[in-house]
Amino acid sequence: MIRIDVTSKHYGESQVLGPIAFEIAKGETVAVLGPSGIGKSTLLRIVAGIDTRFEGTVQRPERMAIVFQEPTLLPWRSVIQNLTLVHPDLSRDAAREMLAKVGIGDKADLFPGQLSLGQQRRLALARAFAGNPDFLIMDEPFVSLDAATAQTMLDLTKTLIRDVGPATLFVTHARNEAEALSARILELRGNPATLGPHLISAKEKP
Amino acid sequence: MSGRGSIPAASLFGLLILWTVAATLTADPQVLPQPWALAGPFLRELQSGDLLYHLGATLLRVIWAFALAMGIGCALGLLMGRFEKIDRWLDPWLVVFLNLPALVLIVLCYLWIGLNETAAIIAVTLNKVPNVTTVIREGARAFDPNLDAMARVYRISAWTRLRHVLIPQLAPFITAAARGGLAVIWKIVLVVEFLGRSSGIGFQIHLYFQLFDVAMVLVYALSFIAVMLAVEWTFLQPWERRVRRWRVA
Numbered sequence: 001m002i003r004i005d006v007t008s009k010h011y012g013e014s015q016v017l018g019p020i021a022f023e024i025a026k027g028e029t030v031a032v033l034g035p036s037g038i039g040k041s042t043l044l045r046i047v048a049g050i051d052t053r054f055e056g057t058v059q060r061p062e063r064m065a066i067v068f069q070e071p072t073l074l075p076w077r078s079v080i081q082n083l084t085l086v087h088p089d090l091s092r093d094a095a096r097e098m099l100a101k102v103g104i105g106d107k108a109d110l111f112p113g114q115l116s117l118g119q120q121r122r123l124a125l126a127r128a129f130a131g132n133p134d135f136l137i138m139d140e141p142f143v144s145l146d147a148a149t150a151q152t153m154l155d156l157t158k159t160l161i162r163d164v165g166p167a168t169l170f171v172t173h174a175r176n177e178a179e180a181l182s183a184r185i186l187e188l189r190g191n192p193a194t195l196g197p198h199l200i201s202a203k204e205k206p
Numbered sequence: 207m208s209g210r211g212s213i214p215a216a217s218l219f220g221l222l223i224l225w226t227v228a229a230t231l232t233a234d235p236q237v238l239p240q241p242w243a244l245a246g247p248f249l250r251e252l253q254s255g256d257l258l259y260h261l262g263a264t265l266l267r268v269i270w271a272f273a274l275a276m277g278i279g280c281a282l283g284l285l286m287g288r289f290e291k292i293d294r295w296l297d298p299w300l301v302v303f304l305n306l307p308a309l310v311l312i313v314l315c316y317l318w319i320g321l322n323e324t325a326a327i328i329a330v331t332l333n334k335v336p337n338v339t340t341v342i343r344e345g346a347r348a349f350d351p352n353l354d355a356m357a358r359v360y361r362i363s364a365w366t367r368l369r370h371v372l373i374p375q376l377a378p379f380i381t382a383a384a385r386g387g388l389a390v391i392w393k394i395v396l397v398v399e400f401l402g403r404s405s406g407i408g409f410q411i412h413l414y415f416q417l418f419d420v421a422m423v424l425v426y427a428l429s430f431i432a433v434m435l436a437v438e439w440t441f442l443q444p445w446e447r448r449v450r451r452w453r454v455a
Binding site for chain 1: 352353355356358359360361362363366370371374377449451452453
């Protein structure tokens, strides 16, 4: 169970987040929607434990994974090392299998800089799912990709979520992405930002 | 001109010609001997074993001081670049040591510790640590915050983080510090030997300075320069190429 209960977050004098509380059940996908600059990434960094300066509490499991807007790889280590260094208990065979699953099985011994941006993002996805996370956090992972690539990445993510089954928190400004992942949608609104009345609850989901 | 080595070779040859011309104009081998006039003394020193003995003594001191200065400097630089509080406490010390003349440190080390090997190596190390620290601190300040966040969420162990996330980002700074470090360290080692040791290139230069033997001073100085160039080409440059592999791939 993941329980987020943020009372406020300030940057200096200005308050960016108001009271925000929600839970994510095991295997559930939650999307936080909102226009850019509203504080989505701030909320995500608090939930991920990257930002610890806020009022409130966050309950999160041990095994977590994150996918950023940028691939955020180790450019000085090979593609396969980007998996095995982050997940020390992952065998080389399992790592190769994971690379094959995201469609870059033949790139294991290259450096990330030798991959296209689309392939680097696939590697970032592979890294996220390779650790069998209980909780997956994604920060606009399909932004700045062309429509076709974004669609294949979205399908790939959907498959991986189905196979691995983590609780997923997903931040985006594109409603269609959230719907494609059949996520429960929460909307971030106002200043300081709080959650708007949610449009689709878990029970109403078709 | 073609090939990578041809321009440096031509440039060095030019220096040799300049030396020959200067020696011819001086016309006094007591002041400046011709380059080829050094061959005899060089072979004599080599055969007697003196040259190798003193080269070895200096090289050992350089290695010790280099290893200590790089080790301490990297650790301090990493801490100061990462933690602002430590930086604020240690920065004034750094400024003091950066501005302390090498000679003062050497003399004080000899006075306080004694005329021995420990004092010599500590004096050289203390002279170099502040420079290494300053360079590495710049590198540590420029760490990518996104990689930090990634390492944190995935709970990467401290050792893996240091070895595979932080040090690769520092590599260009470590190379720069090592480059500059080696050049400065061997010069300071010579001063230390000149002032208070009874072996090493600096000691031999002191000896032949008192005998006013320019040829022998040049033989010892040039031999050590050759050794340092060999270190640069056989260790530093290949290492640099290795850590830069991912950039050019």
